[in-house]
Every structure is written in structure tokens, then in C-alpha cells.
Amino acid sequence: MSKFRKKKKGMPAVNTAALPDIVFMLLFFFMVTTTMRETSLQVENPRLPSASEVKKLEHKSLVSTIYVGKAKEAKYGTSYNRIQLNDKISTADEVPAFIINARTKVSEAEIPFMTTSIKADKESSVGTIIDIRLKLRDVNALKISYSASAKSGE
Template sequence: MSKFKKKKKGVPAVNTAALPDIVFMLLFFFMVTTTMRETNLLIDNPRLPSATEIKKLEHKSLVSTIYVGKAKDAKYGTGYNVIQLNDKIASPDDVPAFIFRERETVSEGEIPFMTTSIKADREASVGIITDIRLKLRDVNALKLSYSTNTGVE
């Protein structure tokens, strides 16, 4: 009989010391790269009109978006002429106040580069778009962009 007993050799345990570091690196990566949706749409996703000659907006932080389309809930209105500014349903008369609030969020030097984008459903009437354009003209928000889909349908 030997003085020392031999231990059974088996597979060594997996070293999990680095696991918390890896988990926190992944968590930090996804926190930094994820963008949160800024606006909850109260209207159905607009079916944008098609266009062939389009240009991509460069400074998206300087873009204020006005949505025009059909409301998801009937209490906001019917038809395709419902306007949404940020997270609330509005009328064309509320557009100037919306533009002034958007201008307060940027520095004074960036105000001339601000663009107003209209995302209107293809079934929206031209009258509501014209009303919005007239209100934008009243507050000197003359850089206007219409969102479209690429291609012709």
C-alpha cells in the first residue's frame, strides 16, 4: 500500500473569471450603439409617395419631422389629414409653436441649417400640406423636405 493515494484525473473546470468582463463589455457596446426611438407614432406608418430624383438628408439632428396621415385611434380624427408633431396630434395652427420649440433645442448658429421634413401619406390631401407650408413660411422655416420612397410604383 502506497503512502500517497493517487487522485483521479478528470477534465479540469472551466475558468469563468473573465466572464463578467465580457458580459459588461457587451452590455456597454449595446448601450452605446443603440438609438432609442424619439417619437411614438400616433398615426399609421405613412405610405410615402414614390420619387426618382431624391437626396438623402445629411444632418439628421437638425431635422424636425411633421407626420401627416391616418390616425391609429378614431378619437384623433378620421381620414388621412391628421398631423402629428413630436408625440401629440396637432392642427396646422400649432406648427409655428412647434418650430419655435425645435429652434430652442439647437444653438443659434445652427438655426439656418435646420430642415423641416414632412412625412405625408400618399393619400393625404394637398390642402393640409399647403396649410402646413403656409405656417412654415410665416415663421421663416423655408428649408423643407418631403420624405419619399425610392423608385416608381
């Protein structure tokens, strides 16, 4: 008999040398692909009206959002008819300049596909929304989307 016997070993340990590389690669991927919120809300988070037919918007890069609701700061008043364009409280008269500015950021071929999304609180006045629509019509921004939440319980 030989004195040297092969000892049975279990499974070899998992090599973790590449683990830091994988972690940093994932970290870099998520840092590059994550988008930050472009605007901070100056109006309270709108309580959207409910709707039975809800459809998601395509091409979010071509969507300009107008928020209508109650201002967070008391200096703008307490009514639900405050309009937010980008990061500031505005009036309906400033809507055409907002749309024209948004059009300058996209190519000429994509302008017909641009959509204006109105996120209005359900307590907002219809008159304010009509004023916005009239101003949008003046600059030929006829593709309008009204944001709503899906009706629950059906």
C-alpha cells in the first residue's frame, strides 16, 4: 500500500477577485442611465382626476408638462389656479414662450410629434385650463394630453 492517498476535497471556493469590477461596472451603468427629475414642483402634487381610459405617453422627451394647482408657497396665493412652467410659477400669457422654447430644443422633424401634457389638480378651475388651451392654440401646439389617474375598483 502506498502512503500517499488522494484526499477528497469539496468544491473549490468561488473566486471573488472580479467582484469589485462587476460592482463598479453596475454602479457606472446605473449612474449613466438614471435621469434626474428636471423640475421641482412649485405647486402641490396635483391630485389628478380619475379616468376610465388611461394611456401612457410615448416619447417622453417630446412632452412638455404644464402643472396647474395650488402653490406651495403662500406668497403666490391660496387658489388652485397657479400655473407652473419649468421651475417657476407663471401666467397663461407665458405659455406660448414656454412652448417655443421647448421647440428650439428638438429637431425640426420632431416638432409635429411634440405633446403638451397638462397635469391639473382636480380642484383647479376649468377656466384656467381653457386659458392655457387658447394660448397653446395661438402657437399651433394642438396635441394636448390631460394627465389622469386610472379609476380604481372596476
